[in-house]
Amino acid sequence: MSRLLYRLGKAAALRPWRFIAAWLVLIGVVAGLAGAAGGALHDNYTLSGTGSQRATDLLEERFPALSGADARVVVHAESGKVDQAALATASGELRKLPDVSAVDPPRPSADGATALMTVRYSVPVTELEPKPTLDLLRGATGNLDDAGYQVEFGGQVPENVTAPGGVAEAVGIVAALVILLLAFGSVVAAGLPLVVALAGLGAGVSGVTLLAAFTDVATTAPTLAIMVGLGVGIDYALFILTRHREGLAAGLDVPESVARANASAGLSVIFAGSTVLLALCGLVLSRVPVFMTMGFTTGLVVATTVLSAVTLLPAVLGLAGRRVLRRRDRAAGAKISVESPKVRRWAEHVGRHPWPWLLAAFTLMLALAAPALGMRTWPSDASSEPTSNTVRQAYDMVEDGYGAGANGPLLVAVDLTKTDRSALPGLSDRLAKTEGVTSVAPPQVSPKGDAAVIMVTPEYGPQDERVTGLVDRVRADALPPGAEVTGLTAVYTDLSRVLSDRLWPVIGAVVATSFIMLMIMFRSLLAPLKAAVMNLLSISAAYGVLTAVFQWGWGASLLGLPHSVPVSSFIVLLMFAVLFGVSMDYEVFLLSRIREEWQLHGDARASVSTGLAATGRVITSAALIMVVVFLGFAADPGLVIKQMGVGLAVAVALDATIVRLVLVPATMSLLGRANWWLPRPLARVLPDIDLHGGAAPAGTAEREREPSPA
Template structure:
């Protein structure tokens, strides 16, 4: 199918290019006109936080269950100074007028004394938002930040007034660092080095940009019907750029080999799509299959992420299958024009290594052939050494904790970070992650919480217990509990579990829920931790079946699944060492250690597993070709590695710089995922692909290609 499609697109090259231009323009226009809004998915379905939100909504207190901002004020003259008091009250009144559907609780209210620090230099007001989209929340946050800046600017300098806005990631100030642009620029440089030709470089870049532009536009359009968080767009862009360039790189490399072997442009295009193109599409389907594993999570945020990423990957695959053959038809034999000075001629490169290997002794077939021979001569040492290194890199994963970054991890240039520090300085670390107890007891909710408040006041892990806030009617009441530790501290999560499992059941028979942003993080982490093994098992099984069908070799497919699992474990270990232990954390501009973002491990797993399969499929498909040609396993492994090592190295380098660029961005979640993906690809393309895979295939020998009789009868004969 792919060769026939390639031949058609090659011959109708200008028509195909025109159609793609129209598709891209149309998708962009729809996405621009539609102007979708993004929204977080809310608490985990069925969790105590979700049930508490329903109770609050029923009692008319829904603002207390949503996102919360803090207006934090510090004054050298003291927050009790009448001038400071008047400035803060005017500011809160302005916020109440300009921002719809908020509940504002200030430090100077009758019951607001607990919002003033004991030393009198810091105070805060709570601004609780009713449920709203991410776009609306960010717009309202901008209004609050502007009002806070104005209040601090016009105040008397003698007061030493500082006003900051604290809260979640949507209240943070956006940076102007473009991680996508940096990654794309680095990919251009790598392609120029790999190809030595400007025109050859433009083919993967152009194909990827068409696919990414179409994919992202489709995701924006899908956001009209599917609730999506805002980070889906940069995540889709990150993955689609890396995959799009890599896939086109594999095919363009095979096309150039065909030209050097004497094929005409049409035949070279068809041959490239029938070999590298087939491997690329199996790899792409493996990525999509892996992403489907995220659908096992009953979380809208995770499912929408899977839909967005899969849409981006499928758009890139479509561009690779149709647009790239058309572009190859346009450039024809001129693919190596506009060569850079001091680069090798078109007759050099990976193809020469393969041709020499086929012509005679593979050890003389180039440096990659000689390298493969060295690994094959000592396969036991290579396997043992690589497994030891992978085990060492994976060891930190035993300390993996799930949670979410908070303002304490942001730069001190961000107002939310400064607010976070002021709150911790004035009220203690737990004030940045208070817990909200919601009592649901007809006619006696306030009494229930009053009794609990007396018990919690003596708890050493509780710093402050605020006054009980009853709702109209008396059936629902609220109690704010400030832990003695910060929101990312493991002891705070332990406190949430202890309140739910021991303290509340032992103190009252009424229904009391522990909720709030910190408790919601605990619920999310517990849910993902419980579901992660199920998703991993499903993805492993589906990938094994897909590779078995492609390679007709169950042992090779099983080995591929297991070694990819090792590279993922090593990537997990690295993010624990960096983000939890703080090793090298300052190098990426992040401050403060903490748990790993709760949604990142599952997303990292499916992406690293799927992307690692790209290189596995590309390498093993070539090894399989060589084995069918020669019937010699050792020779096939050596020739396959020699033919693919350079292009896989270039492809991995592109992935690493594209993903690694996000580690230097402003989004804490994408920092973790970007660094984790870059590390996973680096480990897979070096230690796994260049050492472990050829060594294990050497040890297995002819058993690599064992095929049970029933499988041979089931699979189509043309692929045997």
């Protein structure tokens, strides 16, 4: 692979316009196809084998009028009561809207100041365009606005409307440019990683849109893919660029320097990207369609950024020539210091006193991870939205007028081919007597008489910790054969349990495959094992910080949240897969350089300090860029993306500081030569990867003539 990358890098540097033209054609073709034949985004929350899914399937088959999406129109009068004639007019207009199967009669609150109308659609929410559908709802209720009533919208359709993006991406790009400019002192060197990353990102995101024409792609998948792709894309280009600058400083000509950088750092990029892809593939084991689409769409964008780093970047580096260096460094014979003396001195200090620093860092990471022991995961709902949002105002109005449980009613679906219709009154009585139930509506029977639905209003809101017990009691004590429970609260309960049950298989698969990848690359058992343990430690610490910030509410108001919220059920599984892959990036680049020094001198401790010193500046810059990019997404209005941004930023910051500067030098100094131990049977089987494409890295000859450090 490294020899191929060496030849590829040299060819691109010698014939840059061919490669640049090929990329322009690729981006144009994919973007054109996406614009002409791309599909719409759809969330698929099918939970095969769960009670809520069986109930949903029964309703879709026998009671389609109640199986589709819903929207709630909440009308409130500041003084007096809501006029029934105005409600009737609005109800009639709502029935005329496309895909509307029924509009429930207006339900007044006890004081008459609030009225609730539920609009039922004949299709699931994934088949409706959220923004245009919400606009139609607003138009149909215009007479209520004209009459001076406050009209707000809740339910599945309004809650599926996402705010326009782009701000977080722009903030991340500007911040990355500033950081790169300060690190390299050259506008050309600062701009190239961004250009290359954006090219890969553009091709990947267009591919995601094209992919949506053939399969379901979650509505948050493109945002997640952009978040991860932008961060890793800039980093991958940055690592290759840095190695190229070292080659130029060592006296190599531009094509040879580009080729060697692509062969060495490019190989690390391939392996780092592969670990990210393998980690994302672990989401397939969740067997939840929305997670699977997030995995393969993000993987597609990561793959295109890797491809742009090893094909497009060498071309633009060849075109830029020596302009990637500072102007004062372009003079013949000028040397560039690629090492950080401060990092070297720090690494040597930690290496001489490994135990105190190891214990201190380990204690700090465990302290940060401790809040995760009390983490409560639960899907977000409208109560987590800002108070200015219509779905949040509708939520609060319903809670004030009808009670907290009215925002998350249970729907009991009864198969009347398995349960006699005469049993429905008794079922309603049992449901009404169940602890935690406020009211039970009369049963509704399907037109063919083969199914019935009973709406149960809980005492608790959808995010209340007691709703899980209520769902369990209803299922265990009240339901006859052929009856199941669905509705928002029941779906949330099943989703949380499914994701919790499938977390450990995903963790096992991701850790195992990443370990094997690193073992192949570094021909070692302990180095990959150490990397896996360090990553698990930093991920646990990120979970702990998320719990403190969101669930404990320590930073909720700063992030635009009205109050503390549970950690989203999506986050634990999704963040693990993304974080494990992203965190491995720094391990791959750092261990590659340490192994390089080890192979040159055979001094375990000195190789660690030299490797850290050589990569200190570039990894710090790369990590800082990632942290800024991810924190930019913490401003996203969507709670899942917000929590992902905070979690990823925290984990990367810990990886680049506590893990890289303390835990890595301490543990590798203690292990010594054992870092690179590999049993002979494995050594004979595993491939021996050439990191330099058949050519010694820049500066090797000079270093080999130096005496090995004591």
